Amino acid sequence: MTTTRQLQDEIMKIKKEKDICILAHAYQNHEILEIADYVGDSYGLSEKAAEAPQQTVLMCGVRFMAETVKILSPEKKVILSHPDADCPMARQFNVDEIKKLKEQYPEYAVVAYINTTTELKTVCDVCVTSASAVKIVHNMKEKDILFIPDCNLGAWVAKQVPEKNLQLLQGGCPIHAGITKKEALAAKEQYPNAQFLVHPECVNGVSEMADYIGSTTGIMDYVKKSTHNEFIIGTENSIVAHLQFEYPDKKFYPLSKKLVCHDMKLTTLADVYHCVKGDAGEEIILPEEVRLAAKKSLDAMLRLG
Numbered sequence: 001m002t003t004t005r006q007l008q009d010e011i012m013k014i015k016k017e018k019d020i021c022i023l024a025h026a027y028q029n030h031e032i033l034e035i036a037d038y039v040g041d042s043y044g045l046s047e048k049a050a051e052a053p054q055q056t057v058l059m060c061g062v063r064f065m066a067e068t069v070k071i072l073s074p075e076k077k078v079i080l081s082h083p084d085a086d087c088p089m090a091r092q093f094n095v096d097e098i099k100k101l102k103e104q105y106p107e108y109a110v111v112a113y114i115n116t117t118t119e120l121k122t123v124c125d126v127c128v129t130s131a132s133a134v135k136i137v138h139n140m141k142e143k144d145i146l147f148i149p150d151c152n153l154g155a156w157v158a159k160q161v162p163e164k165n166l167q168l169l170q171g172g173c174p175i176h177a178g179i180t181k182k183e184a185l186a187a188k189e190q191y192p193n194a195q196f197l198v199h200p201e202c203v204n205g206v207s208e209m210a211d212y213i214g215s216t217t218g219i220m221d222y223v224k225k226s227t228h229n230e231f232i233i234g235t236e237n238s239i240v241a242h243l244q245f246e247y248p249d250k251k252f253y254p255l256s257k258k259l260v261c262h263d264m265k266l267t268t269l270a271d272v273y274h275c276v277k278g279d280a281g282e283e284i285i286l287p288e289e290v291r292l293a294a295k296k297s298l299d300a301m302l303r304l305g
């Protein structure tokens with residue numbers, strides 16, 4: 001029987017021979033993070049994508065993350081680790097709906113969470129990630145902003161940048177937004193000594209009880225700097241596992257067993273092995289005019305963030 005370690009060694013050997021860069025979102029399983037060149041949140045992954053010296057990039061994450069790499073680095077061969085791994089939030093609005101709103105409200109700038117399709121990015125002015133949204137919205141010259149698609153992230157940003165007028169649409173992450181205030185109260189009651197850390201994709205009733213609100217990397221950095229010993233983690237449960245592995249003497253509790261992103265979990269170590277061998281995954285191909293139109297909003301994100 002092949003062990004995890006043997007498969008990882010094989011992946012490391014092939015990726016070195018073929019000069020492949022493996023990028024992994026922090027929601028991937030631990031055995032994938034161990035063989036990645038870089039692990040991070042959406043913002044960190046977009047920055048690394050542009051910097052990576054390798055000509056081939058394997059993105060272990062969801063489709064919009066691989067497309068972001070291709071938009072920023074068209075000369076690279078970009079592979080998505082599993083063709084079905086897609087963020088359901090990315091498709092909650094379409095280009096025509098946003099074009100219509102832009103016609104109705106021409107003075108509004110459109111800010112899109114990076115969890116959107118490439119097509120949707122073509123009609124947006126600036127992209128943001130959870131780690132960069134507050135800073136970017138603050139730095140924008142426009143006062144009136146249409147924020148798509150995540151109304152929970154948008155409401156969190158609006159609170160911190162009160163000088164801007166943010167209009168929100170009813171989109172959001174089905175996994176994070178599915179967690180109720182009642183569940184958060186129950187977790188806090190069960191672990192009264194734990195600090196409560198949440199992702200801004202959670203609903204306001206949950207976030208308002210948090211000791212810290214931030215991106216996946218933000219949550220991990222908060223733990224690194226904290227002197228506390230117990231934490232309730234209000235984001236995808238792989239973060240609980242990674243933190244528990246990194247800090248075995250501290251205790252980490254999932255806010256809910258439901259916090260599992262099945263799309264992020266589609267990629268297995270065996271998929272990564274087949275991807276580096278060249279017989280799995282999907283190469284990202286984007287029409288050049290679509291890529292260039294979408295790039296403007298990502299360039300603005302990197303400039304303002």
Ligand code: 13P
Nearest residue numbers: 041042043129130215216
């Ligand atoms: P991060 O920007 O924190 O990585 O979030 C991405 C995501 O999909 C959260 O659900």
Ligand code: SF4
Nearest residue numbers: 087088089173175261
């Ligand atoms: Fe999309 Fe939510 Fe999964 Fe993040 S956790 S990739 S926002 S479905």
